[in-house]
Amino acid sequence: MSTTIRLNDSTLRDGSHAVRHQYTTDQVRRVVRALDDAHVEMIEVTHGDGLGGSTFNYGFSRTDELDLIEAAVDEARHAKIAALLLPGVGTIADLKEAALRGVSVVRIATHCSEADVAIQHFQAAREMGLETGGFLMLSHRLAPAELAAQARIMVDAGCECVFVVDSAGHLIMEQAADRVRAVLDEVGGDAEVGFHGHQNLSFGVANSLLAVREGATQVDGTLYGLGAGAGNAPLEVLATVFDRLGMDIGGVDVTGLQNAAEEVLRPMVERLPMMDRGSIVQGQMGVYNSFLFHAERASQRYGVPAQDILREIGRRGYVGGQEDMLIDVAVELQQRSLNMVS
């Protein structure tokens, strides 16, 4: 089969979590230049939690994301610049602003069971002439058939590619493949299917490969795997693996990506994500990856172990947007441990 697999880069969006949203315009330009030179077709640039994410709840950006987007658009010679939007965090007004600054793709993300909150956003995006993608986040929370029904809602609203998003790095091989297949069975012909993996249990690349074998045609990654939790599927590893297997990755320069990761991205980053205890527990319990740093901050403040907070969050099934609940859990665990001492 000679289907071209599009490798999307999210270093400047999902990777933003790992640098606490502190990217500078200069850093964005250098990353975009390197990715563009390596023929990456789509580069996502937004606050980690999407347009409008720079808030007290999610953490403030150092530089206005719209300025980062504009710099990226200016720097890219071939690549399309994409933005992420979580309805409720960002609005259609934010999207219009991003489009004015030159974004040509938007990916609209909802919790996997809440696709309907994105309907108007897909419609608006299509009216603006944007290419659209839809993120079904924490995809492990729904069985394949239920996930497919949510994908149908997105596609009917105007979504051109539905992503099975493993926001907790929880999916293990056929758990990812089965979801991709079910979604493709539902929307194939009407839309593409993509996969967005994380490394918490180190299945990001393996799951991506399985997704492609099921028929996914877009795969997300980030340089050095920079991203929330244990990080994303590393784009340079995806490219290396897909290329070695003889897959068509649309002319992406594998060595160029390896060099971009090592020479451009790595020197910018103080703390690279890794499979540390906190992120393994996220993968184990299915906890939204961007909660990791929130849990670490709550841990320092309330003196309870981050992994205990994450385990409890996992038990309670909190989803993206409930970042403030981590504080409640931390306070509760602190109280419990004080009661045990006294």
Add this chain to the structure above:
Amino acid sequence: MSTTIRLNDSTLRDGSHAVRHQYTTDQVRRVVRALDDAHVEMIEVTHGDGLGGSTFNYGFSRTDELDLIEAAVDEARHAKIAALLLPGVGTIADLKEAALRGVSVVRIATHCSEADVAIQHFQAAREMGLETGGFLMLSHRLAPAELAAQARIMVDAGCECVFVVDSAGHLIMEQAADRVRAVLDEVGGDAEVGFHGHQNLSFGVANSLLAVREGATQVDGTLYGLGAGAGNAPLEVLATVFDRLGMDIGGVDVTGLQNAAEEVLRPMVERLPMMDRGSIVQGQMGVYNSFLFHAERASQRYGVPAQDILREIGRRGYVGGQEDMLIDVAVELQQRSLNMVS
């Protein structure tokens, strides 16, 4: 199926590469204590390149490996302590010495096509009453049927478990599974089959899972993935994944291993292995993982990029034991680049 999968730990052997063989007796004791407390059944303690590996060619140990072994044996309450032996690096005399210090398992490693050099070592080990494992290193270099023939040689010599060893982290899913199946088809009934994975392309855990599904009953890992190249399959991730899938891992304490990795191992290690450019190139080109630091040293000394040395080593197909050839390659690349300048 209720087959018990034995998770072997190699933090104090394969992990030794990543700390340049500088383990202290106290560190060995602390790691063994934590692993033993977490009910890990087999703990390998040796120089990274096996018994007798402390040499100019491979790098000198800080502490005599026999003293480390003795400390490990003393510290372990339940776990068996294993040694690694590469015929030619170590000798039967070294093995006797290790057995005297309390080793009860030996794993004898050869390049995948050279199983016959290990025949006398397996025989000697069995005569000493040791449990035996056999490592077919750089397993990707042989097709499954050829690998199986080599496994047969080991088993006929007295090997009780043949390991498909992915020394370059080069194998991608079915490439690992096919080799495990072929070896099991050949030796099943006479011996167990094991898998030893590396993370260069992040398939260490996925390949291990596929190996088990093919019938492998022993899987190697290390705490935090500490090991040569991009590191090994992390033992705490293997345990987390296998446990989540309901597999029988013989009572290994998953949370205990997660804690051992984070609290005991991590503070000991200055530089944790990761999928950096050098190790990705190793995975891509199929280069023996312990060459990574050798290539980095040659790179610094001769002013040529480590990844170029590794790519050339990959093209030439050098195997473990040819560490000195890296210098020749570095000198040649240096010469070539000087000629281009002049």
